[in-house]
Amino acid sequence: MSITLKCHKGIGDKVQGIALVSDDNFSARYDLDRIKGIFSRPAHKLHGESYEKKILVMNTAKGGVASAWMLNEMKSRDIYPQAILFNAANTILAQGAALANLTMCDRFEDGDVTQLIKTGDEVIVDPQAGTVTILNRK
């Protein structure tokens, strides 16, 4: 009762959680209210949504270098996504994940990850194996 997606080897620990999916892009500085733990940029497709404890699934990373510190800062206050999955990460988010030890993977072999995973899916992300398992589907 599950399907497993293959991706590039990632960063961080194996985690399990509920997916929050958008084909929009991601920047911790531009898009988030990090105190409230929500997407705050009005033009973002997830505007108003809480990312706390979610497995975020997005297209790519955009914008500035600040996100590299911010993932660690978000984690230190315990308001952070459990993992972020991208079609293509950029360098900054990967670096931020390495500092924060936040789980991150990208480059999925089966296509567009924002289509493969749906909001509400329960997923296990194993960055060292390079796999993402969707538990509620077959």
Added chain:
Amino acid sequence: MRLTDEEKAMLAGEMGEAKRWAIDHQVKVGEMFDAADLVPVSQSHMMVDPESAGEAGVAFLEGLAESGGRVSIPMITDPRGVDLNHYSPLGQTEEMANLERRTYAACESMGILMTNTCINYQTVMPPMFGDHVAYGDTGVVIYSNSACGARSNFEGGPSALAAGLTGRTPRYGLHLDKHRQATRRFKINEQPSELTDWGVLGAVIGKMSGSYWEVPVIEGLEVVPTSDQMKHLGAAMASYGSTPLFHISGITPESRTLSDVGGDKLPVEEVTKADLDALRSTFGGKGEKVDVVVFAAPQLSIVEMQQVAELCKGKTFKAPVLVCTSAQVYSDATRAGIVAHIEDAGGKVLEGTCFYQQYAREIGEANGWVRLLSNSAKIVNILGGYGYQPALASMEDCIASAEAGEIV
């Protein structure tokens, strides 16, 4: 990843905890991007404002400093979040200032030069053609790659610090020739004139490219841009598209001809007046009361400072005007009487900060600023997420709006 004996010793902790952390971080990042090895870099540049680093980030820096960490190459810093000579009037707190003071202390003890600038290519030491560097600040990276032909990825604060400590960075992305070839070919028909036009052009191309791994080549520019024009073009492109490198055919050093970067094999995409107008139209607000006018992102060069000062002469502002520049330019501008011209009109020049990196949300709330006007296409892109309604206008119209108290 292939490591040298020295690098293996770093990883084993034989050269101290700071270098051990640094190279461990670099191996993690390098493996994600399939780096074969590490490449020596000549300089590092770290973005570390206290808003983004937070208590956790500052404590992390202090930990490395206390462990005896010391940089092994020239390492400089991006703008600060607090101008320690002017923060209470902006509504910044003592807590914010203290985080900043702790950042200074930790960085200085590691041998980091607190240049506090995002225009180091105009004011500190521009990189050479082919120079491998580890720069933070997307505007610095895109300018250095594109205008100078240097080689840098976007290095976030932690990675820039790691590079400063080890003197190396993982060899992936833009350190490799294959990622520097053009992947998108844009033809422009409208020639940009004022700085805002260059920013809007960069924003449109960034948005159309839309990924770190796309490299635009631009055709159709009839003039060689000035350094300030390249700065606005690149900063906006990087902000809207996460773009780290672009070429301008016949102008930038890696693209003397279109075919140098493989552009001749790519389909032509036109950037039309409609595309540029569509981007501008999202930042309207004519006739509305303006709460604050900001010149920043990137920090102003001495030339831009002079241009702003000339426009300020004889005026009295109804709206606050903030001008952000580097410490180096600030002292030159003070000596030249430029700061006095701006401040006599009611503006304020901030030293070594950049508005969006200085607790923009908190200072907006403290001062009741919502409608923000700027000539920077980059800053109006960023500040929507910080509770502002940003508007975009030329430098001249920004100053005229500050005088009128409403967007002209």
